[in-house]
Amino acid sequence: MTCYDCALQYSLLRKQFRDQPIASHQLVQEKLTWMINEITKAQLLVLQVGRLKDAGKVQHQHISMIKKNNVAMALECARLARDILGANGIADDYPIMRHMMNLESVKTYEGTDDIHTLIIGSNIFLLVQFRIKLVIPAPFIRALGDVVNPLWARLRVSACAENRD
């Protein structure tokens, strides 16, 4: 949020080309729009997971979603803010680089981005397995058994015969 606020204020004050504030350019507006859109979505995600926690329904993958999504979003906001501030974006006079460096470490501690991806992914996999169990109709499983079981029995018989020889 600080990076967004800083970039917004800067874009209103900084004038370039015909004494126009850079905020009047659509490319700068697009960056600020992306930032406020994603910040709002991230806040809603946290609010929803907070509600799940209050209801005693929160699960590991929800926490991983927040961490993965919101840190990546915050890092991108910091990068866009740095861009809007031009060369001043890397100067110590503004807070952008401090936040960006901090966020680079947040991406690693309390679970790396990769590990949160694995947690979310493994949960999807469990759900898929669960759904497959539910949707395969029983007659189909019986028919599959009718085909596979004789083949399996024949294989076992021939393996026993080979062992005897």
Ligand SMILES: Cc1cc2nc3c(=O)[nH]c(=O)nc-3n(C[C@H](O)[C@H](O)[C@H](O)COP(=O)(O)OP(=O)(O)OC[C@H]3O[C@@H](n4cnc5c(N)ncnc54)[C@H](O)[C@@H]3O)c2cc1C
């Ligand atoms: C600023 C900061 C503060 C910290 N504070 C604390 C603290 O207070 N308490 C604490 O306990 N720890 C703290 N840590 C440590 C942090 O928890 C670990 O750095 C983090 O868990 C990653 O472990 P690692 O550094 O050993 O990286 P590694 O486990 O060696 O991982 C290195 C890379 O390999 C990837 N990787 C590893 N395993 C897999 C896998 N199975 N599949 C795919 N990719 C994989 C990782 O995602 C990462 O990109 C802090 C770290 C930092 C940077």
